[in-house]
Amino acid sequence: MEYIHGLDSLLFGGKAIGDISNDSIDWGGDELSTVKVWAAQKRAAPVTEIIDSPGTDVLEFDLIQLKPENLAQVMGGTASADGKKWDAPSKKIFLEDTATLKSADGTEVVFKKVKLIAYPRGKFGYSDVFKIHCKMTVLAPEDGSSPYSMGDADAVTEG
Numbered sequence: 001m002e003y004i005h006g007l008d009s010l011l012f013g014g015k016a017i018g019d020i021s022n023d024s025i026d027w028g029g030d031e032l033s034t035v036k037v038w039a040a041q042k043r044a045a046p047v048t049e050i051i052d053s054p055g056t057d058v059l060e061f062d063l064i065q066l067k068p069e070n071l072a073q074v075m076g077g078t079a080s081a082d083g084k085k086w087d088a089p090s091k092k093i094f095l096e097d098t099a100t101l102k103s104a105d106g107t108e109v110v111f112k113k114v115k116l117i118a119y120p121r122g123k124f125g126y127s128d129v130f131k132i133h134c135k136m137t138v139l140a141p142e143d144g145s146s147p148y149s150m151g152d153a154d155a156v157t158e159g
Helices: 068-075
Strands: 007-012 026-028 033-037 048-053 058-063 095-103 107-121 131-138 148-152
Touching: 058 107, 068 107, 068 131
Parallel strands: none
Antiparallel strands: 007 095, 026 058, 033 048, 058 131, 095 107, 107 131, 107 148
């Protein structure tokens, strides 16, 4: 792993989510914030800086392959047995599981715990397709370990 590029697949709970928009996955979130600590005797500069909030890691993407099973995977609800219809859940829900992002160059990013919320967004036009916008927030694992790892697909472990 040296340069990470391109999206091969995104798995949620060990299962591929489906085709994602060419805009791909945007890794953002809230930035880390700090507090500068000042001393009355030393006014030229802060004496230290402490972390106020560590920020968040949020992956956002648009699902464009809207098969009923894909919709159920990211938004809940139910897909019909014949795979031709999806019924939305009665309310918006968060889904929680593991996630793995596989890049085109062979890198895997393994997230031990993420919370996913998804909802429809877009237009019914001829210049693009309708989408399901997804936000996946990286959460702290129950055991206090590292929330994610990044490396070559054959070298990454989930432990």
